[in-house]
Amino acid sequence: MNQRTMGIDLGINAPSVAVVLDERGDVLVRGMRFEVSVEELERVERSALEGTPPGAKVHVVIEKTFPTCEYVSGFFSSRGHEVSFAKPDQVKEGRKFYSRKVSFRNMIMGFCSYWSK
Numbered sequence: 001m002n003q004r005t006m007g008i009d010l011g012i013n014a015p016s017v018a019v020v021l022d023e024r025g026d027v028l029v030r031g032m033r034f035e036v037s038v039e040e041l042e043r044v045e046r047s048a049l050e051g052t053p054p055g056a057k058v059h060v061v062i063e064k065t066f067p068t069c070e071y072v073s074g075f076f077s078s079r080g081h082e083v084s085f086a087k088p089d090q091v092k093e094g095r096k097f098y099s100r101k102v103s104f105r106n107m108i109m110g111f112c113s114y115w116s117k
Contacts, residue, residue: 002023002051002052002053002056003023003059004020004021004022004023004028004048004049004052004058004059005020005058005059005060005061006018006019006020006021006048006058006059006060007019007021007061008044008060008061008062009063010062010063010065010066010068010072012066015034016033016034016036016072017031017034018031018032018034018044018047018048019031019032020048020058028048028050029047029048032044032047036068036072038075041072041075041076045058045079045081057080057081058076058081058082059082059083060072060073060076060081060082060084061083061084061085061086062084063085063086063088064085064087064088069085073085
């Protein structure tokens with residue numbers, strides 16, 4: 001099985017960041033920075049699907065906080081990928097918890113692991 005889960009932190013004043021996990025929760029792509037454009041989203045998608053059989057899909061997890069998430073979710077949904085939205089209050093609590101213990105990238109990986117189960 002080649003299940004992939006991708007967590008995306010959408011940047012407002014900085015590049016967005018994607019993390020990709022396999023079905024076991026192992027990190028395949030760590031901290032991939034990108035701008036929100038069709039070309040960049042295609043690059044992120046290719047990276048997430050690298051090494052999977054044709055027709056494989058990605059489960060994309062993003063925080064639903066501002067209009068950019070609609071553009072990104074529409075892009076991935078239109079390509080047949082499953083999209084889940086993390087609730088802003090859960091993300092806020094997670095940031096508070098993880099900020100004392102781990103880096104931001106590890107926090108994203110934690111959210112991805114939770115949603116991939």
